[in-house]
Amino acid sequence: MEQNKKMAELLLPAVNKKPQYYEELYPQRKLPDGARVTRIAPSPTGYLHLGTLFAALINRITAASTGGVFYTRIEDTDKKREIEGGIADIIGGLLRFGITADEGFVEENRQAGEYGPYRQSQRAEIYQTYAKELIERGLAYPCFCTAGELDEVRKIQEKNKIRTGYHGEWAKHRNITYEEAKALINSGKPYVIRLKSPGSEQNTVVFEDCIKGKIEMPENDEDFVILKSDGIPTYHFAHAVDDHLMRTTHVLRGDEWISSVPKHLQLFKLLGFRPPKYGHIAPIMKLENGAKRKISKRKDPEAAVHFFAEQGYDSECVTEYLMTVASSDFEDWRRANPDKPYGEFKFNLKKMSVSGALFDRDKLDSVSKTVVSTFDSSAVFKKLTSWAEEFDPDFGKILTANPEYTRRVLSIDRDVSKPRKDIAKWSDAKDYFSYFFETLYKPDLTLPENISRGDAKLFLQKYQAAYDPSDDRTAWFEKIKSIAPKLGFAEETREYRANPDKYKGHAGDLSTVLRTAVTGRRNTPDLCEIMRVLGYDTCIARIGEAINSL
RNA sequence: GGCCCGGUGGUCAAGAGGCCUAAGACACCGCCCUUUCACGGCGGUAACACGAGUUCGAAUCUCGUCCGGGUCACCA
Numbered sequence: 001m002e003q004n005k006k007m008a009e010l011l012l013p014a015v016n017k018k019p020q021y022y023e024e025l026y027p028q029r030k031l032p033d034g035a036r037v038t039r040i041a042p043s044p045t046g047y048l049h050l051g052t053l054f055a056a057l058i059n060r061i062t063a064a065s066t067g068g069v070f071y072t073r074i075e076d077t078d079k080k081r082e083i084e085g086g087i088a089d090i091i092g093g094l095l096r097f098g099i100t101a102d103e104g105f106v107e108e109n110r111q112a113g114e115y116g117p118y119r120q121s122q123r124a125e126i127y128q129t130y131a132k133e134l135i136e137r138g139l140a141y142p143c144f145c146t147a148g149e150l151d152e153v154r155k156i157q158e159k160n161k162i163r164t165g166y167h168g169e170w171a172k173h174r175n176i177t178y179e180e181a182k183a184l185i186n187s188g189k190p191y192v193i194r195l196k197s198p199g200s201e202q203n204t205v206v207f208e209d210c211i212k213g214k215i216e217m218p219e220n221d222e223d224f225v226i227l228k229s230d231g232i233p234t235y236h237f238a239h240a241v242d243d244h245l246m247r248t249t250h251v252l253r254g255d256e257w258i259s260s261v262p263k264h265l266q267l268f269k270l271l272g273f274r275p276p277k278y279g280h281i282a283p284i285m286k287l288e289n290g291a292k293r294k295i296s297k298r299k300d301p302e303a304a305v306h307f308f309a310e311q312g313y314d315s316e317c318v319t320e321y322l323m324t325v326a327s328s329d330f331e332d333w334r335r336a337n338p339d340k341p342y343g344e345f346k347f348n349l350k351k352m353s354v355s356g357a358l359f360d361r362d363k364l365d366s367v368s369k370t371v372v373s374t375f376d377s378s379a380v381f382k383k384l385t386s387w388a389e390e391f392d393p394d395f396g397k398i399l400t401a402n403p404e405y406t407r408r409v410l411s412i413d414r415d416v417s418k419p420r421k422d423i424a425k426w427s428d429a430k431d432y433f434s435y436f437f438e439t440l441y442k443p444d445l446t447l448p449e450n451i452s453r454g455d456a457k458l459f460l461q462k463y464q465a466a467y468d469p470s471d472d473r474t475a476w477f478e479k480i481k482s483i484a485p486k487l488g489f490a491e492e493t494r495e496y497r498a499n500p501d502k503y504k505g506h507a508g509d510l511s512t513v514l515r516t517a518v519t520g521r522r523n524t525p526d527l528c529e530i531m532r533v534l535g536y537d538t539c540i541a542r543i544g545e546a547i548n549s550l
Numbered sequence: 551g552g553c554c555c556g557g558u559g560g561u562c563a564a565g566a567g568g569c570c571u572a573a574g575a576c577a578c579c580g581c582c583c584u585u586u587c588a589c590g591g592c593g594g595u596a597a598c599a600c601g602a603g604u605u606c607g608a609a610u611c612u613c614g615u616c617c618g619g620g621u622c623a624c625c626a
Contacts, residue, residue: 043625045625078624081626143624147623158551164552216554230624234626238626255555259553260621280555283619324562328563328564332575335575353563354556356556356618356620358562360562363576413589418590422588473585477585480585493584506585508585511585511586521586522586525586525587526585527585527586
């Protein structure tokens, strides 16, 4: 007993607080029954990853739908792997995609909340306080093994087909005495603090995962590291201490963590903490050479959330898509509630998929088109121009050169009862609207096969003479129809279908000729409206050019 | 390799022993609507990994095989 206290003093002399101090500093939260406290705890070792966004969304909505708290915590305990600007990218990215935190890193550079600091590198003393207590209780000890020694042990274990790791009789320093430790420290040897695991592989731990259901695993018997040689905790230890002190009720994280649950449960028990509920989220996968694999930051552009921003996927579209992946009944709910924000959806972790879903770009685009179709033209103007200014400045200049004109362009077939679903992401817009802007206009004047050049030319000449920009939709089409019989075309599509041999085509074919002449393409939204927006002069000029090229 | 988890159409999935002749969505195809395209409507192609059990009855329960994924650090 005395030995343990001496050992603790030897290893962590600077720590003078007791766990009780922190227990009082961070009291139980006063929340309504059933309220869940969740968090996302990213590590700034890379840019915001799709999986992180996905997990954040699930945590956010779980807290929101129960009247709980969602907070962000930065897990920067590995300073070797940390990258410049990582925190800003991750927090900024979450914000950009509509994930706001109640507490923690509420902005890139601002922490808020009573349970902080929310950055692990600022919490060293807290972890050490709990580690020191563990040492005093004989539940943790210093280990002086070098990486090389550990490696050698592992090789022996592998060779003899023994389970690898620092456990049982392989735990070299498990029973180190105060004197031995002191001598090694005095000789300048670095050391880590390991948990003295009381577990046995023979025992089974059972826990109920909120997503995957009942899971059984062998108890942890590994004397894993809790404090690294620099005095900073490992993930496992920081998780136990932080989620306890921050009063997290539900830890919803990627399922790569599932195999360390026995470690975590053991830590909570030994520290006298009540463990949180765990929910392990299946990763988003990607198909490569016929094989599924976890989407990877290094290989897949779409793994970095930045990709979606660059492509111009609106944040709502991405979250909407992610919700369909997250919950099998979300789409049904959406059909019943087309206008509600996704936050009102009654999210149920049980409805989550147990195994990883493939990232489906087609589905994203489809969901996205539907979402974009609900935006009115002024929203589109705002979103499109701000996207363009950031990611395609030349296009941005074109769009903002004449805002009134651009607004009219964007409102075509938009502020109507059945808006078109043509645009999935803002980067689609440049080509889609290109014929409205002279600098982008690249006409393709190829005619439909059933129209001869002569007929096309004749038609355009007649139309050019008759064109009246003040015609409404009906009058506009009547004009085309009235020219049709003169060229041997049927006025009505139905009439043409009934007697295809009597005609060269129908009025619709002629409108395609006009469409081609005016927009340089065969397929567009309502041509009459387009011509009105383009204006008389442009239309006449383009028709004239088309006539000349025929 | 050990330990976990999982296999329903091309993709996401509903499904909790009889309601399954297996829903829906995306993609694909056809038809209708239609000034083109898109939207919308209608229809179509397409699946319970395999093998044994249990049971009157299995996509659903059990076991095995195969396949896929995750994890075995002083990384998170």
